[in-house]
Amino acid sequence: MAKTIDDLRAMSDEDKAKLIREIENTAVDYEHKFYGCARCAFAALQKHLGLGDNDTLKATFPFAGGGARHQELCGAVIGALMAIGISLASGRMEWDFDTPRFLLMMEQSSRVMDGFKDEFGTLRCYEIGKLLHGRYWDLTDPNQLEERLKPDLHQKCERVVKVAVSLAAHVLLEPVDIPE
């Protein structure tokens, strides 16, 4: 029987560190093979932590390239935050602003956002691109997109998905008592 996220949260620190490395490796492997940072980050967390379903994966698809290739909020961060929401939010459409459960979910999401910003100095895809490559591509231009997706350039995004899933996995594997 597959382990639940609660089983995984109860593992030893050593086992958790091993699992986090596996999640990082899967995310890098997916990004290398399949492209699309939001879906690759989310799919790696989904595979190892048992989060979400087919619809949650479909939901992440258009966020490649910082949101439909518009290079705003990094797609890997969006995929990582979706995993946090699936694990910690209630899913009920009711007023829950500033309830303990909502605050916990926001606090954990903020840790991922802040950790990512500490690592790259920004949350924006186009600024991360400049940091990694020293230049900018307009991903809405088909010619520039084709050039930017060449493997030797694209592979630098592996670091981005690795950092995003690592931050999310650390947060998600912490013991937590989810308030009702």
Add this chain to the structure above:
Amino acid sequence: MRKLDTLWKCNDNEKKAVLLRVKQTAQENEIAITGCARSVLHALQEHLGLGNEEVIRGLAPFAGGAARTGSLCGALIGGIVGIGLAYAPSTLKGALEMRGYVQSMDLAGILFDRFKEKFGAVDCREIQHLIWGRSWNLRDQREREDYLQPEFHDKCGDIAGEVAMQAAEIILDNAGQ
């Protein structure tokens, strides 16, 4: 048969009625419970049959930008998710060559561009500046409480309603293409 497969065959008057219902539901969601991403997606879920409770959970962190940082508007994220649910494949393998993947990216890009044209920016904080000449730090409880007063926060209801309607229109207009 999915609800969406039925709606793809509706006439212009029926489509217009659906779009107005989507807009109203998203607006009411945002004003009643806050959380613009889930407010938009829930309206698309209710009227177009897209997604499920797991997706609503996944969108919970996208309020006040993402995790209240004032970054990319959560309503826009909710609308893009709706397009992903309507068109994207549900597998990574071979996705880049799938028609649904290309459609989901291209149509999300259309929503993105419409949003920027309508509101002048895509980041939550910048939109606040454009509307009120100032922004709120939504991570700060006092500023958050101030922003949640109807004179300010109701505008988020308008934005959620508009984005949900635009997303629904894009989804319905591109049926079967």
